[in-house]
Structure formats: C-alpha cells, structure tokens
Amino acid sequence: MKTSAVGQNILLCVAxxxxxxxxxxxxxxPGVQAERSDIFFLYLHVPTAWICYLAFSISLLASVGFLAAKNNLGKSADESKRLEKLDRLEKLEKLDRLxxxxxxxxxxYGAVALISGxxxxxxxxxxxxxxxxxxTTTLxxxxxxxxxxxxxxxxxSVEKRAVVGAVYNILAFSTIPLSFLSATLLLSLHPQASKVSSSAPVQAVLYLNLLAATLFFAYLLTTAYSVWSLEDRVEALIYRKGEGGEGGEVRGEGGAV
Structure with missing residues (x-):
C-alpha cells in the first residue's frame, strides 16, 4: 500500500x-429539519458502523492474503533465490501490517458506533x-x-504472531455477519437504516455522510499504515545497530583474551 503524501492530502481535502x-x-x-428530532444520530451511527464492518473486512482479506502468500512461499521452487524470497517476505510483512x-x-469506529448507538x-x-x-452481537x-x-x-515470535493472528482474524470475522444480520433474523428493536426514514432528503444526506466517512477512513488507513511502516523500519534499524554493537563487544573481548 504505497500512497504519496500529496495523494493523502488530496484524499483528506476531498473527505x-x-x-x-x-x-x-x-x-x-430542505426537508431534513422536518424529520424527527433524533434523526441526526443516523448520520453518525450508520457511517461509523459501516466503516467498522469495512475495516474488519479489509483486515480479513489481508489475513487471507497473508496465509495464501505464506503457503506459496513454502511450496515455491524458487525459494532458494534470495532476492525473490526477500520480496515475498516483504509482501507477507505488508499484509500482516495492513x-x-x-x-x-x-x-x-466500532467503539464510536456502540457509543452513538x-x-x-x-x-x-x-x-x-x-x-x-x-x-449484543456488535459488542x-x-x-x-x-x-x-x-x-x-x-x-x-514475529512469524508465529503473524500466523496465529491471521488465523484468529479469520475466525473473528464470523462475528461480522452475525452482527449485520441480527436485526433481520432475530427479534430486534434495531431498525434497518433504510427504514428509519423514507424521506428522500434524509436518504441523500445519509449517503453523503457514508461517502465522507469512507473517504476519511481511506485517509486514516493509508496514513496509519505509512506511520506503522516507518516505525517498523526504525525498530529494525535499531535492532540491527544493537546486534552490530554486541558483535563488536564480543570481538573486543575475544581480542583481549
């Protein structure tokens, strides 16, 4: 996931x-203010719930991609080629991070959806x-x-953490359809978003808020991913530098002996 700072700023401005x-x-x-007084909760609650589902869906796809790529890495005939293997390992790292x-x-977003709800x-x-x-199912x-x-x-272990996390992520995703379908399949007070109001202006405003929330989420995701990547690189550099320092101390002790 590579996005330039300019692209991120443009995305933020549009959002x-x-x-x-x-x-x-x-x-x-026009036509919106005539609705019931609590209709404004619709414009916060529904978009945040939608983004919550979207974010976890992206997380699921990344985990599935991670496990598939890792499986291919183990079976690849070109695994002995160092550069190709490093590229595949980098891809695994990116998917796990995403x-x-x-x-x-x-x-x-899920916390905001629960609170606003x-x-x-x-x-x-x-x-x-x-x-x-x-x-209950959203909780x-x-x-x-x-x-x-x-x-x-x-x-x-970094490798074990990524694999176990990916498997857990796939299992945890089963709660998404459970939450989404609960209001339809079970006896629920919770209305469907389309049935809260049949007013065309209200529906139009809701779709605008959904679009705005999606764009802002895209900005947050790309920005957070970039920051996370930078932190990982800094940690890797510190780790390598530390290893080099320890190696130097060992060699020094060996020379003294």
Whole structure:
C-alpha cells in the first residue's frame, strides 16, 4: 500500500469537503429539519458502523492474503533465490501490517458506533442499553477483535504472531455477519437504516455522510499504515545497530583474551 503524501492530502481535502457538504445538508438542508428530532444520530451511527464492518473486512482479506502468500512461499521452487524470497517476505510483512492497522481502526469506529448507538437508543427507547440482538452481537464483535490484537501482542515470535493472528482474524470475522444480520433474523428493536426514514432528503444526506466517512477512513488507513511502516523500519534499524554493537563487544573481548 504505497500512497504519496500529496495523494493523502488530496484524499483528506476531498473527505473534508464532502463532510462539510453533508453537515450542511444534515442541519440546513430542505426537508431534513422536518424529520424527527433524533434523526441526526443516523448520520453518525450508520457511517461509523459501516466503516467498522469495512475495516474488519479489509483486515480479513489481508489475513487471507497473508496465509495464501505464506503457503506459496513454502511450496515455491524458487525459494532458494534470495532476492525473490526477500520480496515475498516483504509482501507477507505488508499484509500482516495492513491486517493489524485496519483492525485497530475497526475497533475505533466500532467503539464510536456502540457509543452513538447507545445514546440514540436512550433517545428512542428510553435506555442506553437494552441487550438488543444488534447491540449484543456488535459488542461481541468488538470484544472478538480486541482479542485479536491481544493475541498478537502476547506472542513473542514475529512469524508465529503473524500466523496465529491471521488465523484468529479469520475466525473473528464470523462475528461480522452475525452482527449485520441480527436485526433481520432475530427479534430486534434495531431498525434497518433504510427504514428509519423514507424521506428522500434524509436518504441523500445519509449517503453523503457514508461517502465522507469512507473517504476519511481511506485517509486514516493509508496514513496509519505509512506511520506503522516507518516505525517498523526504525525498530529494525535499531535492532540491527544493537546486534552490530554486541558483535563488536564480543570481538573486543575475544581480542583481549
């Protein structure tokens, strides 16, 4: 995932511009203000929930790609070629990093979705938490991905951490369809986004907010990935420098002996 600083800035500017238009339409647009007073929660809750699902889906694809690439690495006849092997290892590292970065963002958006949903529930149903199927399954989803990051942080070996994390990520993704379909398949107070309001202006504003949220998420993902990559490189350089220093000390002691 290579994106230039200019590209990231352009993406951010477009996201901000769309957000401004969406915000204007939400609060001052014709036909929107006539809706029920809690309709504005729709413009925050639905986009954050959508990005939560999107982020975890990207994380899943990265983990699947990681395991597939690792499997090909083990079976490749050209594995003995050092440069090709290094390229494949670098690809594995990038996929593992993308899976983790996207999962972190998914947790952030998931937390916002849970909090905004609770506030909306209090306004609509009179209680912040009702153990509704959608609320409960989304909380399970969120906890499952907290577990994903915890598992990765608890394993010392870089290779083992990446493999175990990828497998766990695939298993954790089963909570996504569970959460998404819970309001449809189970008896739930939670309405579907399309049924909250049939007003054309409200639907248009919702789509604008979804677009703005997606663009802003793309900016956050590319930026976080770049920062994470830079940190990994710095850590690698420090590690190599430390190894060189230790080697020098050993050689010095050997010479003294």
């Amino acid at each position: 901000v511009a769309v957000s401004v238009v969406a915000s204007y339409a939400a609060y001052l647009g 899976a983790e970065v996207s999962a972190v963002l998914g947790l952030v 609770a506030v909306w529930a209090e306004a609509a149903w009179g209680a912040y938490w009702n153990w509704d199927p959608r609320e 399970i989803l969120w906890v499952a991905y907290v577990g994903y990051l915890s598992v990765k942080r608890s394993i010392g």
